[in-house]
Each structure stands twice: as C-alpha cells, then as structure tokens.
Amino acid sequence: MISVSHISKSFGEKHVLRDVSVDIPEGETVAIIGRSGSGKSVLMKHLIGLMQPDAGTVTVDGIDINAITYAELRRVRRNFGVLFQGGALFDSMNSFENVAFPLRTFTDMSDADISKVVKDCLAMVELEDVGSKMPSELSGGMQKRVALARAVALQPRYIIYDEPTSGLDPETSNTIDELIRNLADRLNVTSIVVTHDMHSVLNIADRAAFIYEGRVHWTGTIEELHHSDDQILKAFVTANEYKIGPS
Amino acid sequence: MVPLTSHIVINPVAAFGRYSRLLFHAFGAVAEISSYRSNVWRQMVKVGVESLPIVILAATFSGAVSTVQTSYQLVSPLIPRSIVGAIITSSMILELGAVVTGFILAGRVGARIAAELGTMRVTEQIDALETMGLNSVGYLIVPRVIAGVVMFPILYIAACFFGIGGGMLIGELGGFVPFEEFVFGAREYFQPFDPIFGIIKSLVFGFLITSISCFKGYYTQGGAEGVGRATTQAAVASCVFLLLADLLLAVVLL
Numbered sequence: 001m002i003s004v005s006h007i008s009k010s011f012g013e014k015h016v017l018r019d020v021s022v023d024i025p026e027g028e029t030v031a032i033i034g035r036s037g038s039g040k041s042v043l044m045k046h047l048i049g050l051m052q053p054d055a056g057t058v059t060v061d062g063i064d065i066n067a068i069t070y071a072e073l074r075r076v077r078r079n080f081g082v083l084f085q086g087g088a089l090f091d092s093m094n095s096f097e098n099v100a101f102p103l104r105t106f107t108d109m110s111d112a113d114i115s116k117v118v119k120d121c122l123a124m125v126e127l128e129d130v131g132s133k134m135p136s137e138l139s140g141g142m143q144k145r146v147a148l149a150r151a152v153a154l155q156p157r158y159i160i161y162d163e164p165t166s167g168l169d170p171e172t173s174n175t176i177d178e179l180i181r182n183l184a185d186r187l188n189v190t191s192i193v194v195t196h197d198m199h200s201v202l203n204i205a206d207r208a209a210f211i212y213e214g215r216v217h218w219t220g221t222i223e224e225l226h227h228s229d230d231q232i233l234k235a236f237v238t239a240n241e242y243k244i245g246p247s
Numbered sequence: 248m249v250p251l252t253s254h255i256v257i258n259p260v261a262a263f264g265r266y267s268r269l270l271f272h273a274f275g276a277v278a279e280i281s282s283y284r285s286n287v288w289r290q291m292v293k294v295g296v297e298s299l300p301i302v303i304l305a306a307t308f309s310g311a312v313s314t315v316q317t318s319y320q321l322v323s324p325l326i327p328r329s330i331v332g333a334i335i336t337s338s339m340i341l342e343l344g345a346v347v348t349g350f351i352l353a354g355r356v357g358a359r360i361a362a363e364l365g366t367m368r369v370t371e372q373i374d375a376l377e378t379m380g381l382n383s384v385g386y387l388i389v390p391r392v393i394a395g396v397v398m399f400p401i402l403y404i405a406a407c408f409f410g411i412g413g414g415m416l417i418g419e420l421g422g423f424v425p426f427e428e429f430v431f432g433a434r435e436y437f438q439p440f441d442p443i444f445g446i447i448k449s450l451v452f453g454f455l456i457t458s459i460s461c462f463k464g465y466y467t468q469g470g471a472e473g474v475g476r477a478t479t480q481a482a483v484a485s486c487v488f489l490l491l492a493d494l495l496l497a498v499v500l501l
Contacts (some may be wrong), residue, residue, distance in 0.1 A: 046376050078380040088375040091366075102379050105282070154379075161351075 007056030034211035081151030087143035096131035143170035256269035276385030295398030310410030332432030353485035357460035361481030364464025365474035400455025
C-alpha cells in the first residue's frame, strides 16, 4: 500500500502541493485527477521518490521512502513500473531492447528466457511485430504501448501511468484504457493513473482523488464521483464531458 | 544590485556546488562499475576511436604549419635548422598535442555528451532509468568520464606522434628542415618530464571535458531550447576550464 501523508511542496514562491494526503490501497486502480498545473504530476513524482516533499511523508509498504538511503530507495523503486507521458523509451535502443533492458539489468535470466518474456510483454500490448523498430519509427500510441510492455516486464506490484492517453486520438486512447484495465485484472497490480481525461478515469479507475489548487479537494469511489454534489468537482467533470461530447 | 550579485557570485557558486555533488555521486557509483561495463566500452569507442581521425588530421596540420612558420621566423645563419625540430617537438608534447586534442574533444565529444544527456533528461528517459531502480549517474555519467580519462591520453599520444610526423614531413618535403636535422634537434632538447607533463594534462582535460559536459546535459531544463543551451554551454565551459587548467598545471608542474 502507498500512503501519502500531509505532504507539501513549493518551488520558490509557488506552492504546488499543500498538505496532501492520499491512500492507495493494494490491488486497486486509483486515478489522480485535476486540471493542468494542479500539481498531480508533482504528486506522482513524490510517490517514487523522484522529488522530496518539503513536509510530510510518503510510505510504500510501510517504508518512508524519504528516510532511507539511495540504495534502499532503488530497491523500493523496483516494485514500480512507470509509464511516462511521452513513453520515455530509450531512443538508442529498438523496441525489443527497450523491453529487455530491465530484465538484462536486474535479473540473471538467459537470453532465451529474456527473449520469451519480451515477446510475451509485447504480445500483451498487441505489438508482437515491432521488436526491431526504433522508437522514432513508432507512432505516439505505439510508443506508449511499448513503454507499457517495458513497465510490466519485471512484474511490478505498482504501475504508475502519467497522462497515459494525452496526445492520442480517441480510438488509441480507448485501446490504452483497455490495456490498463486488462493489466490490472491479469497481473493484479495496484495502479495509479495521473490524468485529466475523465473518459479514461470512468473506464479504468476504482477510486479517484481530485487535486485542486495543490490540495486534495475530493476523494472517493467512481460511484461516489457520479453522485457527488461538489461544485468544483462537478465543473471539472462536466468540462470533460463537454469535451468528450454527448454519448 | 541583487540580480547582478546573483549572476556573478551566487549562480556560479550554486552551479559549482551542484557539479561537486554530481561528482560525489559519480565517485560513489564507481563501485557498481561491473554493472555498467558494456557502457564503458561503448563510450570509449565513441570518445576515443571515433575522435581519432579528426585528432590525427588537426594534429598533423598543426605540426606542419608550425614547422613552416617556425622555419620562416628563424632565418638567421647563426641559428641551426635543427632548432626547428626541437621547437616543434617540445611544443607538440608540452602544449599543442593536449590543447588541440582538448579543443576538438570539447566541441565533438563535449557537445555530443551534453546533447545526449540533455535529450534524455527532457524526454524523461533519465527519470525512467531512476524509476527502474537504476543509478542514472552511475549508468550515464561514470562510463563517459572513465572513457574521457582513459582515451584522452591515448588521443594525446596520437596527436603528438602525428603532429611531430606532420612537421617532419613538411620540413623534408618543403625543404625547410632536412629530416636528419629535425630528428637531431628533437632528440637534443628532449626532456623526459615533457611527455609525463603532457599525459598529466591530458588526463585532467579528459576529466574536465567529460564531467562538465555530463553536468550540463544531466541538469538540462526546458525542452529543445534547453538542450541547445546545454550543448553550447558544455562546449564553451569545457574550453574555458581547459585553458584555466592548462595555465594552472604549467605554473604548478613546470
């Protein structure tokens, strides 16, 4: 379980996070939602220790990740798979090598075993045939799917998705949503989805935390979100629905 | 007043602090070098082997031009022509070999390192390495600095060899200094400490160029423009610190 407790973060005069507390229960898919610039990506970076809070704690399985050594933090991070907004594929490696990279780095698996796992992971994201392609030869959606294959290669317990559908067409967004949902079911992982795409949230999440002006303004299940009377939350959700269009 | 103080004093001090902290992390990561060995070899090829042709070209022409110009200036019958060989050999070993190689590497290797790491930073590839549980400083910076420190002296030796060879060749072919007199002069005034000094210098230059470029690239901010800025700053800062180190080493060691 990941627990964020009363964290605050400022950059100079700008207070990005103010006394934020969120619990991410084991096995659930939690969406961290909010407008652009609301602080949700900063919160995401705190979950894996890429940023340190000015105050408050982040615990992963009971370990305060800001009170441990860098070597220990790296061990904690191996429980995570992260899908970055732009995919963050290593552009000096082809798709196969990208997915194989964590396996080669952190396991003693033979080349044959690595090859099998990579093929399975690429098949999981429905991209069996792109192993030899460089990231620059792939579309944005395909890059994200290869990055997702890389993120799950080591079978992490937690997967963090940073704006998984941003910049993608609606059809590809649906494909990514479906993959996230399938992975959560098949691998039984805890998923954290940072997004402002409510269509995606309603498709994949069990719970949501709404960040507004650096604070957690609302938390609850998706069912509760549907029936919430909170005006600020409603305005955010309605703006998304308007963008999606009437269904 | 405050912005000026910040620009002249605080920013450079803060940058030096961050550079020192990065080096501290890098030294800490040297213990894990077995994990990054293949990366070290790859960087040695990129820093050393791929720079060899341009270093040879620049050194050969430097030696040749120096020979022509020195011969042109020393036209007195009282000065033996063998002195040209002594001057070219000494200047290549003491100064030109290391500095010419240094400037080439600052432009070629320094800019490439900063652009590579800068692009990795702005496209979140460095964050991806970190979130996998990898030490990004160990994986990205240590191999590049080791490659610089190991390969730079080799490039320096090649530069000296081809620089002196170029001088010798143009001296003979252009009728400025016969081959035998060039060699006689080179041997007569040769100081055993000179090549040691040159190698020390090349080690320092290799470390400075690669570590400064890694620092600029690793902390790149601001997308494509930031990568461009980091690349330019890496090349310029490497050249400036190379010249400062050149002066300091000459004062201390000679």
